[in-house]
Amino acid sequence: MLLLNREDITRCVELPKLVRALEDAHRGFARSAPVVPQRSIITHERQKAFSLFMPAYLPGNQTLGVKVSSFHPGNVMHGLSTVNGAVLLIDVETGRLLAMLDSGLLTALRTSAMSALATDKLCPQRRIRLAVVGAGVQAEAHIKAMAAIREVGQVKIFSRRPAHSAALAERLSIELMLPIEATHSMQEALFDADVVCTTTSHESPQPLIKAHQLNPRAHINAIGGSTVHACEIDPRLLGNAQVYVDHLRAACRESGEITQALAWSVIDVKDIREIGDLVIDQPSPVMHKDGLSYFRSVGHASQDMVVAACIYYMARAEQIGKQCDYLST
Secondary structure (H helix, E strand, O other): OEEEOHHHHHHHOOHHHHHHHHHHHHHHHOOOOOEOOOOEEEEEOOOOEEEEEEEEEEOOOOEEEEEEEEEOHHHHHHOOOOEEEEEEEEOOOOOOEEEEEEHHHHHHHHHHHHHHHHHHHHOOOOEEEEEEEOOOHHHHHHHHHHHHHOEEEEEEEEOOOHHHHHHHHHHHHHHHOOOEEEOOOHHHHHOOOOEEEEOOOOOOOOOOEOHHHOOOOOEEEEOOOOOOOOOOEOHHHHHHEEEEEOOHHHHHHHOHHHHHHHHOOOOOHHHEEEHHHHHHOOOOHHHHOOOEEEEEOOOOHHHHHHHHHHHHHHHHHHOOOEEOOHHHO
16 A cells, blocks of 8 residues: 655645646546545534545546545644545455545645636636635645646735735745735735635635625635535625536535525526536637636545546656555555
């Protein structure tokens, strides 16, 4: 079994390859649908946290695995990651474990790569002004992912923890050699942004972002909000936007913005399209859109397995990670 920790995954990952792997996978899902049982959720009331258990099998490339992921928002106060867990890849032929990968970083990579795929299809600008709401692991991953698929003219970061925003802006501006700044207000970050990525742990049905704060032609990647009641974006905005999700059934069950927009009849289920439609449409008609576009990611085990398999084969090719035969002795 190959063990891949955060450092190993960081060393072998190439973001453009992950984006293309997800695009190819979603195109293939139309021919050979993944087998994904509904994920199991265990809540931890005292910690205000939850754990997810997500198996998936991809017949197209014979990938089998399970992801275990726990979300503990209170970890921020202790300097710990809010998302922890592991992905196990299993050999379909023998049932033996092929690899165990850190799921915290894998989740950030999968989510940001899906946002990059949606942005690539829905945002016509080749040079973008980017706004990121939040300053955690997902915020960093999204800045890197957007820079991997677009020329980035400027990045503005806003979060409720100004010191975190400033530190992230300073570090990434050096690492990526981009003009990145922390802003003092949400409005300052959003008003001229071509692409907006919301990466918060927001838990309230009261939205963080209202219509008047946005560039009327912006593309929004909404990936934060930790409960079905949470709304990062005002659900009423969806009535004037092209609405895409990573998985329709899961989004209608787990996204606060989608469920509220449906409940208020702002949109109908038929107005929501899946990301797979974007990669199958050639050329995609949304490339000539006029107005808002919105992509809501709630995560799906099929995407986790695509990314896990991609990382596994990259790591094997580069001889990265640690082999462990402990379980077979």
